Amino acid sequence: QQQVKQSPQSLIVQKGGISIINCAYENTAFDYFPWYQQFPGKGPALLIAIRPDVSEKKEGRFTISFNKSAKQFSLHIMDSQPGDSATYFCAASSPQGAQKLVFGQGTRLTINP
Amino acid sequence: EADIYQTPRYLVIGTGKKITLECSQTMGHDKMYWYQQDPGMELHLIHYSYGVNSTEKGDLSSESTVSRIRTEHFPLTLESARPSHTSQYLCASSSQEGSEAFFGQGTRLTVV
Numbered sequence: 001q002q003q004v005k006q007s008p009q010s011l012i013v014q015k016g017g018i019s020i021i022n023c024a025y026e027n028t029a030f031d032y033f034p035w036y037q038q039f040p041g042k043g044p045a046l047l048i049a050i051r052p053d054v055s056e057k058k059e060g061r062f063t064i065s066f067n068k069s070a071k072q073f074s075l076h077i078m079d080s081q082p083g084d085s086a087t088y089f090c091a092a093s094s095p096q097g098a099q100k101l102v103f104g105q106g107t108r109l110t111i112n113p
Numbered sequence: 114e115a116d117i118y119q120t121p122r123y124l125v126i127g128t129g130k131k132i133t134l135e136c137s138q139t140m141g142h143d144k145m146y147w148y149q150q151d152p153g154m155e156l157h158l159i160h161y162s163y164g165v166n167s168t169e170k171g172d173l174s175s176e177s178t179v180s181r182i183r184t185e186h187f188p189l190t191l192e193s194a195r196p197s198h199t200s201q202y203l204c205a206s207s208s209q210e211g212s213e214a215f216f217g218q219g220t221r222l223t224v225v
Contacts, residue, residue: 032212043119043203043216044156087153099212100146100171103156 003027006090006104014112019077021107023090026071030092032099035064035075038087038106047088048075080111116140119204119217126194126224134189134220136204145187146214148203149173156203162187194224 006023013019023033034049050057050064050073057064063076077084090104117138126132138145143164148156148171158171162181176198177191187206191198201221205214 034213036216041218043205043218045216046213049213089155093212099144099207100158100161101156101214102158102172105155106153108153 003102004090004092004104006107008107009105010108010110012110012112013080015080015082017080017111019080019084019109019111020074021088021090021109022072022074023092023104024070024072025092027092027094027102028071029094030102031095032093033064033066033073034091034101035062036089036091036103038089044089077109080109082111082113085109085111117204117206117215117217119202119220121220122218123221124223126222128193128195128224130194132191132194132222134202134204134222136187136189136217137185138187138206138215139185140206140208140215141184142206142215143184143209144207145181146205146207147171147177147179147187147189148205149175150201150203150219152201160189194222196224198222199224 035047036044037047038044048059048062061078066073088107091101093099093101120135145162147160150156157173159175160179162168201219203219204217207214
């Protein structure tokens with residue numbers, strides 16, 4: 001059972017454009033929603049995270065939008081740059097799940113110069 | 114940069130061999146995790162630990178075993194490697210207070 005569904009699987013955006021990746025979850029007990037960025041040959045690194053008490057969080061060019069009623073959250077990358085080309089994973093965790101992270105399937109983002 | 118280290122980075126080994134993948138962190142984190150990731154695919158939790166002498170199996174069944182004798186060290190062992198074990202293995206840690214997980218660079222295992 002896939003608890004966190006991520007789309008699209010791959011995404012190509014022109015430099016300067018907006019990249020949008022979406023995730024949907026099923027478990028209403030989830031209370032922590034991070035996004036991880038992974039470059040080839042590296043481990044994932046935390047990019048930005050949100051808790052369900054806010055609907056949006058922004059850090060530089062990266063924004064998480066959170067819709068609790070729809071059980072969806074998304075990552076927006078403004079002014080996308082070639083250096084943003086990587087695989088992005090959304091994830092979720094809950095206290096009941098002992099805060100173990102459940103990951104989405106990943107999105108391979110390519111920013112064309 | 115997170116202080117969590119995995120060795121070796123790459124390992125090619127024959128079927129039937131016993132292997133141990135090492136993971137160490139210097140952040141004093143109590144929680145540690147092992148994830149399995151096929152190239153370009155999602156991460157699946159195979160083991161986790163909440164502290165010394167605490168180990169639990171994750172959501173994805175794995176023939177590997179782990180131990181947690183010291184806070185900073187969380188090795189993963191395969192008693193008899195098979196080609197089906199070929200994958201990338203990622204170690205992570207987090208503090209009791211926070212939810213952020215810090216990942217190592219991974220060990221890419223190939224069993225031939």
